[in-house]
Amino acid sequence: MKRIYSIEDACIGCHLCEVACITEHSLSKDPVKAFLHEAERPISRCTVEEWDDGVVSISTNCRHCDEPDCLRACISGAIRKNAQGVVRIDTEQCVGCWSCVMACPYGAVQRNLKRKKANKCDLCPDRQTPACVEACPNRALVYREGSQK
Amino acid sequence: MNYVIVGNSVAAVGAIRAIRTLDQQGTITVISRERHNAYGRPLISYLLGGVITEKRMAYLPEGFYEEQRINLLLNSEVVAVDSAGKKVRLAAGECVPYDKLLLATGGDPFVPPIEGMADKDRIFTFTTWDDAAKLKGIAADINRAVVIGGGLIGLKAAEGLNLIDKCVTVVELADRVLSSAFDRPAGKIVARKMKANGIDVITEDTVVRIEGEGGVISGVTLKSGDFIPCDTVIVAIGVRPAASFLKGSGVEVNRGIVVDNSMRTSVEDVYAAGDVAEAADFFSGDKNPMPIWPDAYIQGDIAGTAMAGGSKEYEGGLAMNSIEFFKVSTISMGVTNPRDPSEYEIHTYQDIQNYQYRKIVLQANRLVGAVLVGNVDRAGIFSGLIREKIDMTPYKESLMLPDFGFINLSRDIRNRLFAPQGKAADSGRAERAAGH
Numbered sequence: 120m121k122r123i124y125s126i127e128d129a130c131i132g133c134h135l136c137e138v139a140c141i142t143e144h145s146l147s148k149d150p151v152k153a154f155l156h157e158a159e160r161p162i163s164r165c166t167v168e169e170w171d172d173g174v175v176s177i178s179t180n181c182r183h184c185d186e187p188d189c190l191r192a193c194i195s196g197a198i199r200k201n202a203q204g205v206v207r208i209d210t211e212q213c214v215g216c217w218s219c220v221m222a223c224p225y226g227a228v229q230r231n232l233k234r235k236k237a238n239k240c241d242l243c244p245d246r247q248t249p250a251c252v253e254a255c256p257n258r259a260l261v262y263r264e265g266s267q268k
Numbered sequence: 269m270n271y272v273i274v275g276n277s278v279a280a281v282g283a284i285r286a287i288r289t290l291d292q293q294g295t296i297t298v299i300s301r302e303r304h305n306a307y308g309r310p311l312i313s314y315l316l317g318g319v320i321t322e323k324r325m326a327y328l329p330e331g332f333y334e335e336q337r338i339n340l341l342l343n344s345e346v347v348a349v350d351s352a353g354k355k356v357r358l359a360a361g362e363c364v365p366y367d368k369l370l371l372a373t374g375g376d377p378f379v380p381p382i383e384g385m386a387d388k389d390r391i392f393t394f395t396t397w398d399d400a401a402k403l404k405g406i407a408a409d410i411n412r413a414v415v416i417g418g419g420l421i422g423l424k425a426a427e428g429l430n431l432i433d434k435c436v437t438v439v440e441l442a443d444r445v446l447s448s449a450f451d452r453p454a455g456k457i458v459a460r461k462m463k464a465n466g467i468d469v470i471t472e473d474t475v476v477r478i479e480g481e482g483g484v485i486s487g488v489t490l491k492s493g494d495f496i497p498c499d500t501v502i503v504a505i506g507v508r509p510a511a512s513f514l515k516g517s518g519v520e521v522n523r524g525i526v527v528d529n530s531m532r533t534s535v536e537d538v539y540a541a542g543d544v545a546e547a548a549d550f551f552s553g554d555k556n557p558m559p560i561w562p563d564a565y566i567q568g569d570i571a572g573t574a575m576a577g578g579s580k581e582y583e584g585g586l587a588m589n590s591i592e593f594f595k596v597s598t599i600s601m602g603v604t605n606p607r608d609p610s611e612y613e614i615h616t617y618q619d620i621q622n623y624q625y626r627k628i629v630l631q632a633n634r635l636v637g638a639v640l641v642g643n644v645d646r647a648g649i650f651s652g653l654i655r656e657k658i659d660m661t662p663y664k665e666s667l668m669l670p671d672f673g674f675i676n677l678s679r680d681i682r683n684r685l686f687a688p689q690g691k692a693a694d695s696g697r698a699e700r701a702a703g704h
Contacts, residue, residue, distance in 0.1 A: 175675060177686065188651075189648075194561055220590065224649060263688065
């Protein structure tokens, strides 16, 4: 399946992947509205980590694992892997127990404390290429066929 | 191939999925003593507390059993296994033959004899949907409840009752709550939160007598002599592997059903997984029952794979729990409270006022355990480091950082996890700059 990979050397630490992710998962899909005007700002599914004042940075994201630890840990059955291999959370079903947060070795499930729901990459179901990948100004994120690790 | 699975919770589901990955044709029969399709067992406290509706108890998408072509026998208890004749006998008398059998019956609540309990109506355990439903059914009639046992189940039952405005007292024999999954400071934070929400927590004491007339409970007397008035008692002392039906089957049962790293029992073509099994521990390799939800799924997956002719090796059970008490998040994993601390290197941070705590346990420079209270974000990174047995020598300083992440680890680890294949050996910045 196609996955998002991260090229550390190309990452400039601009966080545009996070902005794009938040925008894509907002109601308006407009960055200014998403950040300033909507009642609730989504939480980015990708996480840019920085070190040494940003000299080193990398955008980390969900691997859509072959045998997802998040799915195995989920107590409500809210996490499922579809026929294409995409691992998604049914937020209606999620009870916010954070078992997936405990289990994911990639640190790729976020806590939405306001809604008490887990939050994770859905590979942007409405798009051909995930928003984070498209937004990266230095192609540090690539979306291509590949294995989990 | 004719597969029979006894039990219908997470281990059974892991097994069904694994079998169907390898074998689309075989027949699969699932036998459960409960009357429900697979449900999120840990959600029963949410159900009791009115946090979720019954509809959300369903663990599986609608149509799962039909799509996987499962012959589902609910309300059916297996009372014996005839391993020579390769069949299981149901309470109703009929026998179900198998080629491959999985025992995934889970645990039974342990109820010790307590004086005065014999004829009382309102003594409950709290491990099934029906337990929660029964309590919910009489909720209007409950005024005060006593929960015996301050472990995960007891505290979640107490929280559920508190959420529907019942007075609850928890009585725990140890000197703190959650003594098996947590260390002292973490237990203290949870106890403090429970008390702040109106739950009475009594430690170092136990119920010696249940008082009352006829079927009606008037209260409990503690070992200390204290009397606590109540009308309902919940026994949440612990859970034991539900393996008593195996008497005479030849299947080796120690505390649980003893299994190897493919979840095979001592008897050919009989497998066990989940809370009923006694499998190897991740660290020591010693066999222990480990009632851990994700572990039950993994064991089910391994058993199902082996039953369908594949092979997967069990890496050993790693205890982990993620539980919220009144919106305070807690996650614990691995070795959290070593008996002999001198063999371990332990780092802690605590801010009990704000319900924050972090503890990291290392042994021979490997991460072996963690406790997080409050900020539990990205806790799974720790579970990955434990499983991969990464040498933490260069990274110890950063382990206590609140935003600890992959950036604190080596470039090599990040590449292995996140880089496109073939890029792992990508050279440094200078060369990249030259290429632009």
